[in-house]
Amino acid sequence: MSSVNIIVKPEAETPRPPPRERILAAATELFYRQGIRAVxxxxxAEAAGTNKMTLYRHFASxxxxxxxxxxxxxxxxxxxxxALAEAVPDPKARLRIWVREVSNRVTDPGDRGCALVNAAVEIPEKDHPARRVVEAFKSAQRDRLVGLCRQAGARDPAALADExxxxxxxARVCAQSMGPKGPCCQLVRLGETVLQSHGA
Incomplete structure (x- = not known):
């Protein structure tokens, strides 16, 4: 009987992400979980499997x-x-799904809140580059919300968006200060009340 030699090829290792990606991933997680000032x-660099020299090669500060x-x-x-706009064309339904998704997040015990809001609290300096990112993003989000409220037929889109x-x-702040079982649990109910009051 002839023997059969079976050659087992080792599984290909997943390529390690480049240093910049590893640094960003590590920093994002640490900043979110522990706070910007604390990290x-x-x-x-240690969490990213690299060193400070490499970190500063990719980021000036x-x-x-x-x-x-x-x-x-x-x-x-x-x-x-x-993705939500593509999946849910109806603006009224989209507003309600958005409120519900935020509610699901803030009532998750592992949630640490909005990373951009957290950053704004930690970074009061108006000329800080991160602060500028936060303010630009939140302004754009508010503008997007006004447009969506207008599409939903709200009588006063800007007022509804602000509310x-x-x-x-x-709700995000309340979840962090009082826990996921506190008043933030009322978000969907209150959101529906606000939407109906504006005819959306």
Whole structure:
């Protein structure tokens, strides 16, 4: 009987992401979970499997790294809005789904709130690059919401957008200060009341 030699090829290893991607991923997670001020560049470099020299080769300063992490969060939110618009053409339904999705997030015990709001609290300096990212993003979000409220037939789109914006931001802060079982649980009910009051 002849023997059969079986050659088992080792599984190909997943390529390791380049240093810049690893640094951004590590910094994004650490900033979100522990806070921007609490995390130093050494901890980020270690978590990314690199060193401070490499980190500073890709980012001129910690401030610039924070700003780029927030731009990543902003792009993620933009992608979510685009996906929602494609999946739910009806603007009234889209508003309600958006409120419900935010409610699901803020009532998740593992949620740490909005990364951009958290950054705004930690960074009061108006000329900080990360602060500029936050303000530009939130302004754009408010404009987007006004447009969506207009499409939904609201009698006063700007007023409805502001009320929803304040309700959402307040729920996020409340969830962090009082827990996911506190008043933030009322977000969907209050959101529906506000929407109906504006005819949307």
């Amino acid at each position: 130093g560049v050494e901890a980020i 910690k401030d610039e790294l924070v700003a780029e992490c927030l731009r990543g969060f902003a792009r993620h939110v933009e992608a979510a809005w685009s 929803l914006f304040l309700l959402i931001e307040g």
